[in-house]
Amino acid sequence: MTTQRVPMWLGLLMGSVIVLFFISLTVGRHSFSLWQTVQELLAQEQSVYTLILVELRLPRSLVAVIVGATLGLCGAAMQGLLRNPLASPGILGVSSGAALFSVIVLYFGFHAISHWLLPIAGMAGALLAIVLVYALTGNDSTITTIILAGVAINAIAAACISLAINLAPSPYAVREIALWTLGDLSKVSLVNLWLMLPTTLIGWFMLVGCGQALNALSLGEQTAASMGVNVARLRWRIFLATALAVGAAVATVGAIGFIGLVIPHLLRPLVGYEPRRLLFVSALGGAVMLLLADICVRLIPSQTPLQVGVLTALVGAPFFLYLIVKSRKELP
């Protein structure tokens, strides 16, 4: 019934990403004509406006698209793999694992050794968390087990982040504990963008080809195996890809929560509950959600800048509750 409707939704989501991307370029403390500034850029003139546009707003908007897409995509892939609606990088502690390792690299001067250490550390932390959760729960575990494992990993990572930042030499570090658990896009530069891009792209490409296997897996592990899917390899491929992409994202902007949970859920009915189609659509949806949230934090007047993760959590956490209530009804 839905096969014909997919292109429409796809078009709508793509259109939203493009429109919101341009809105994101125009929203800021100071308003100026985007058109005129782009013309200045083409004429290779440098002004304050071209600098604001290219060096501040462009990286911020691009990173919002990339991180949003990563979170949506990885959420969809993890939900497909674990066949569990509550699987997502935030809930399972993957983001906090990445945040912990990033904090250690950043706040203790290790990133002076090489800038590339940062995305690598984020990836390692994410991978460690994912493997731990999997070791704790295994395949086809109940929703409760998965949530509990996630709660445990999140709690350990959060405690270690607080400890690390408390011990960090920078006097500003303590105030920034919240940043890592809430995420912030306001300070990203083009340098950050280039650093996160390679691992992110590798992660995305590794996930793109998983669609068919995830479709098969939705029929059960044995059926999938009989259809020629190597489930163990698929699992590691998704774990590694998620770690690569989410690790790079968290290392750049901190742990922005709930996008990977909410987006695949909202969009699943629109693609006829098909895991393969959900991947790309969730990536677009994630980009839309993060762009929207980041535009909102700039529009809401406040004394100190709002964290973008606050908004995604305000939307996402009630949704999480709703999912728990719903899943309780479905349980025998």
Next chain:
Amino acid sequence: MQWANAAPQRIASVNLCTDQYLLLLAAPGTIATVTWLSQQPESSYYYERALGIPVNHGEAEEIVAHAPDLVLAGFYSARTTTHLLQQLGYWVELFDHPRSVKQVREQLRRMGDLIGRREQAERVINTMDARLQRVATQPTDDAPTLMQYAPGGYTVGRDSLVGDIMHLAGWHNQAESAGVAHLGIVDLETLLMIAPLALIDSPLAPDSYSFAEQMLKHPVLKKTARPKFTVTVERKLWICGGPMVVDALIELRKARETIEAEQRS
């Protein structure tokens, strides 16, 4: 519990800035304890005088153990400690952060009165004023623009000690054009718009990392034509009030004269 006439003999301080006044003015042997920060050379101007004195971390227990007859504290630091000590009947005096050189003078006098060292305070003020007279000026209409840009985008306006010193050193404070009167946050976009000629760098801890500090290293600041210069002032010269603020003023004035000469050539 108030010792109205006799000068206090066991004075405790739980704030870096009251530490400084105390280390400057107190009679030998009357300081019971100062904060651990006062022994840090980066933030404490009189750290050498603090070295032999027992330190505290602003905890009420530590202070009570010294049985002080006067406790000095800041308005905003260690609030729970000062509340508790007040409830326990200790004589607690609070000092706000001075917002001008004039207020530094007033605070020195007040401190002198509290600890029975008014004469010392007057001597310090006279020396400070004599130095000020030689070096202080006011910004001319075409004076260059300067702005403090601390980690996290924090900046100060006219109604602050740093802002006052900037004016006395002959700079226009560009943060005022962003509407900052006392203390405020200026984001990078606004910084590019108001474009001060120079930024003040007053590092708290060199070579450490935080999001807040990272903001000052944003690549856009290397590409823009303004801010063009960075003026470095040691933190210990002006994070607290005292005669050392004249040294900060001299640093700023020298930097202005160098930059003006460079601009003309």
